[in-house]
Amino acid sequence: MDITFHPIGVIHSPFQDLANMPIQPNGEASAPGTVDVYPEYSAGLKDLEGFSHIIRLCYLHKVSRMQLTVVPFLDSEPRGVFATCAPVRPNPIGLSIVCGAFTPTEINSAVEAGAELIKLFPARIGGPQYVRDLLAPMPNLRLVPTGGVSAENAGSYLEAGAAAVAIGGNLISPEFVYNQQFSEITARAMSCVQAVAAGKPITMPISGEGRRRSRND
Numbered sequence: 001m002d003i004t005f006h007p008i009g010v011i012h013s014p015f016q017d018l019a020n021m022p023i024q025p026n027g028e029a030s031a032p033g034t035v036d037v038y039p040e041y042s043a044g045l046k047d048l049e050g051f052s053h054i055i056r057l058c059y060l061h062k063v064s065r066m067q068l069t070v071v072p073f074l075d076s077e078p079r080g081v082f083a084t085c086a087p088v089r090p091n092p093i094g095l096s097i098v099c100g101a102f103t104p105t106e107i108n109s110a111v112e113a114g115a116e117l118i119k120l121f122p123a124r125i126g127g128p129q130y131v132r133d134l135l136a137p138m139p140n141l142r143l144v145p146t147g148g149v150s151a152e153n154a155g156s157y158l159e160a161g162a163a164a165v166a167i168g169g170n171l172i173s174p175e176f177v178y179n180q181q182f183s184e185i186t187a188r189a190m191s192c193v194q195a196v197a198a199g200k201p202i203t204m205p206i207s208g209e210g211r212r213r214s215r216n217d
Contacts, residue, residue, distance in 0.1 A: 008044075009037040011058050034164070034196075042185055046172050054098040054119060054166075063092035098144060104134065107141065117142045117163060124148025128160035135161045151191035155198060167192055 012034045015021040035056070037045060048054065067088040069078040081089050099115035101107040102122070110118050120131065123145035131143055142163035149157060150170035157165050171192060176184045 005059075007038075007059070008041040009035055011035050011056070039182065039186055039189075042172065042182070042189070043177050045168065046174070046177065048166075048168055051100065053100060056096045056098070058094045058096070060087045060092035060094050063087045066090050100146075104138075107134065107138070107143075111138075111141070117144050119166065120145045120162075122147030123157070128153070128156040128162075131157060131160040131162050151188065151195045154192055154195040158196065165196070 065088055067086070068081050070081050070084055070086045070088065071078055072084045072086070087094065096116055098117040098119050099110040099113065100119040100121050101110045102120060102125070107118055107120075118141060120134075120143045123130070124147055126133070127148075128145075131145060134143065135141055143161070144164045144166055145157045145162050146166040146168070148170075149165045149167045151167075154165045154167065171188050172185055176182070
């Protein structure tokens with residue numbers, strides 16, 4: 001039986017070779033990642049920001065071999081690949097879970113549970129300053145502010161130390177989806193891309209063309 005999957009986007013990482021790649025995501029908490037979701041799937045992101053977890057699956061396209069036993073980092077015994085995080089498995093699929101939290105206690109619980117990224121929701125309550133306040137005693141946190149993030153303030157959250165930002169309602173208007181005004185959604189998405197790239201807030205246009213990028217990974 002053949003099973004075929006069609007990608008809905010691309011996950012980007014700043015690490016391009018194994019030599020400088022961290023063993024686990026929290027090994028380099030300051031490294032930002034991005035997720036490009038293809039425009040035809042953008043409407044499917046609506047209301048995602050209201051949930052406590054985001055689960056992402058990706059195909060590890062640079063895995064060139066399969067190996068059923070490996071010697072893990074800081075270990076000396078061969079282990080079955082399914083008991084490790086090694087990518088050289090029969091189906092090279094990666095899994096990442098983003099946990100949701102807001103208070104320091106909730107965030108600490110998420111860290112203890114092994115969360116790679118922590119969805120800070122609703123971010124609008126504390127704004128970028130709250131991100132700074134959280135990172136002051138816990139600098140290794142990888143926070144993803146969600147809820148109230150827009151092109152106008154995305155750069156401010158990143159400058160405050162957020163690993164990424166997630167934009168939902170301020171990006172995908174129910175009216176635009178209902179009326180199939182996808183060019184308007186694309187224009188907003190491009191504004192978010194520019195704000196993230198520049199690391200500072202900019203004004204959101206009302207129309208345009210382009211490709212959606214949400215900063216989630």
